[in-house]
Amino acid sequence: MLEELARIAPEADLESLAPAGDLRDELDIDSMDHLNLMIALHRRLGVEIPERDYPRLLSLDAAVAYLRTRGA
Amino acid sequence: MADIVMPSLGADMESGRLAQWLIKPGDRIARGDVIAVVETQKGAIEIEAFEAGTVAGLAIGEGEEVPVGAVIARLEAPGEEAAGAEPAAAEPASAASPAPVEPAGPPLREPAAAPAPRPDGARRRVSPAARTLAARLGLDLAGLGPGSGPGGAVVSGDVRRAAEAVRAAGPPAAPPQGARAAGLDLEEMRKAIAAAMARSKREIPHYYLVQVVDLQAASDWLAARNAERSPEARLLIAVLLLKASALALREHGAFNGTWEDGAFRPGAGIHIGNAVAIRGGGLVAPAIHDVDRLDLETLMAKLRDLVTRARRGGLRSSELSDPTVTVSSLGERGVDRLLGVIYPPQVALLGFGRVGERVLARDGVAVVRQSVELSLAADHRVSDGHSGGLFLRRIADLLQEPDRLLA
Known part of the structure; x- marks a missing residue:
């Protein structure tokens, strides 16, 4: 997940990312970046993330928890 | 015979620096083929051919900066090359065009005539890939000697070797601001x-x-x-x-x-x-x-x-x-x-x-x-x-x- 985030926001300091913060605000991610992240996670982890679940992936913590429940 | 000119990539563009040729005399190209990379204020832009034909000659060399509209290469229309004639003489070169067109022949990598003197701080010859890599690694190109590419151009391998030498010598340099968006100034x-x-x-x-x-x-x-x-x-x-x-x-x-x-x-x-x-x-x-x-x-x-x-x-x-x-x-x-x-x-x-x-x-x-x-x-x-x-x-x-x- 961190690697894919680094690909989208190469200048970001992911070490200091607030785990519960809204990724879109923390990393200044727009709609296209977000879609690219979903595509990357889908390809890499084989997890199908329906669009209606997007709100459950808003922070790093939430996203990791969600991906675990989906068997990633 | 058709001219390929330095295109205008927006109302604000006055000139462009030809970073890399992707064609050489004799190449057949189709409309839309990427023929060169030009460095502009918007980054490295891929230049496409407007028409099909055979490349008769390159009018400028890599690293040269010319105004918008200046001839950068000449193209023979499909079928035209069958005549095998010398390319038509270049029109009187405008002040804009720094080098005369070269007749079809071996690839022209360096301009035949000495290029116009460049202002201080003119960039050295560096391939776009090398420039991007250097920006990513936070490496200052000014500190590099002649590269191993054609005509001493700095290529990716030179950047990688230099970066390794720097790393071996001491703590890594902080990446410059420009590294935030690779390849863009x-x-x-x-x-x-x-x-x-x-x-x-x-x-x-x-x-x-x-x-x-x-x-x-x-x-x-x-x-x-x-x-x-x-x-x-x-x-x-x-x-x-x-x-x-x-x-x-x-x-x-x-x-x-x-x-x-x-x-x-x-x-x-x-x-x-x-x-x-x-x-x-x-x-x-x-x-x-x-x-x-x-x-x-x-x-x-x-x-x-x-x-x-x-x-x-x-x-x-x-x-x-x-x-x-x-x-x-x-x-x-x-x-x-x-x-x-x-x-x-x-x-x-x-x-x-x-x-x-x-x-x-x-x-x-x-x-x-x-x-x-x-x-x-x-x-x-x-x-x-x-x-x-x-x-x-x-x-x-x-x-x-x-x-x-x-x-």
């Missing part, structure tokens, strides 16, 4: 934006209109469509907004075109420049061509590709040279409303603010609906507020029936 891009926007505000009498557009129907349609699809096949609402804008522009031609030499020139197609924010600061608005004729899936694929290349480098000349209108779309984050500054010589800019829930009145009742504030900044020399209002109304109407955007 954000300071140069800022200068280009400053020149274009100052000209716009100086010359274009803007007027502004704003319309709230109900997007509930479009959002529902999109959610239903995307629910069955994997992320790769999903659409963003930005694509619906673009398509609706393009279809409305077909009927409202006064907003699609350019103001040149004191007169309005209608656009030859609906080529929409898409404002793309560059991480770290900066903006570029490359075009998608004939948006009104693309289906939504194709448009989505093109938009995704365009945003990626705008941010990582690799835009093409045709994308920067001929947008007929600009759309700036904030997506699901950001402010409610954006009022644009028209990109000259265009005559209009559409701004879609944040798409989100708002309270709207419907049949005497306050309801919460997905919606957007759509703005138009337009050139009063070409159109008036009344026609602008009809144009925005048309976009809003199209978005109420998303099925109409499939056509």
Whole structure:
């Protein structure tokens, strides 16, 4: 997940990312970046993330928890 | 025999530096082939051929900077080379063209004549890949000796070796600011934006209109469509907004075109420049061509590709040279409303603010609906507020029936 985030926001300091913060605000991610992240996670982890679940992936913590429940 | 000239990649461009030739004399090229990489304030841009033919000669060498319009290469039309004649003599070289055209022959890598003296601080010969790599590694190219590429050009391998030597010698240098967006010089891009926007505000009498557009129907349609699809096949609402804008522009031609030499020139197609924010600061608005004729899936694929290349480098000349209108779309984050500054010589800019829930009145009742504030900044020399209002109304109407955007 961190690697894919680094690909989208190469200048970001992911070490200091607030785990519960809204990724879109923390990393200044727009709609296209977000879609690219979903595509990357889908390809890499084989997890199908329906669009209606997007709100459950808003922070790093939430996203990791969600991906675990989906068997990633 | 046809000339290939340094293209204009926007009203603000005066000259370009040829970073790399991708063709050599004798090569057959097709229309649209990428023939060279030119460094501009918008980063390294891939130059495409306007016509097919055989390369007769290269008029300038790598590393040379020439004004827009200067001949950079010569092309024989298909069949013409069969004559086997010497290439026609170059027209009297304008002051703009620093080197005479070279007859067909061995690849010309260095200009035959000594290039014009360069100003201090002229860049050395560095391949674009090496420049990108150096920026990523935070390596200062000025400290490097001659490279191992043709004519002493610095290539990727030189950068990698130098970076390893630096790492072995001590603590790594902090990456410079410019490394934030690999391959892009954000300071140069800022200068280009400053020149274009100052000209716009100086010359274009803007007027502004704003319309709230109900997007509930479009959002529902999109959610239903995307629910069955994997992320790769999903659409963003930005694509619906673009398509609706393009279809409305077909009927409202006064907003699609350019103001040149004191007169309005209608656009030859609906080529929409898409404002793309560059991480770290900066903006570029490359075009998608004939948006009104693309289906939504194709448009989505093109938009995704365009945003990626705008941010990582690799835009093409045709994308920067001929947008007929600009759309700036904030997506699901950001402010409610954006009022644009028209990109000259265009005559209009559409701004879609944040798409989100708002309270709207419907049949005497306050309801919460997905919606957007759509703005138009337009050139009063070409159109008036009344026609602008009809144009925005048309976009809003199209978005109420998303099925109409499939056509």
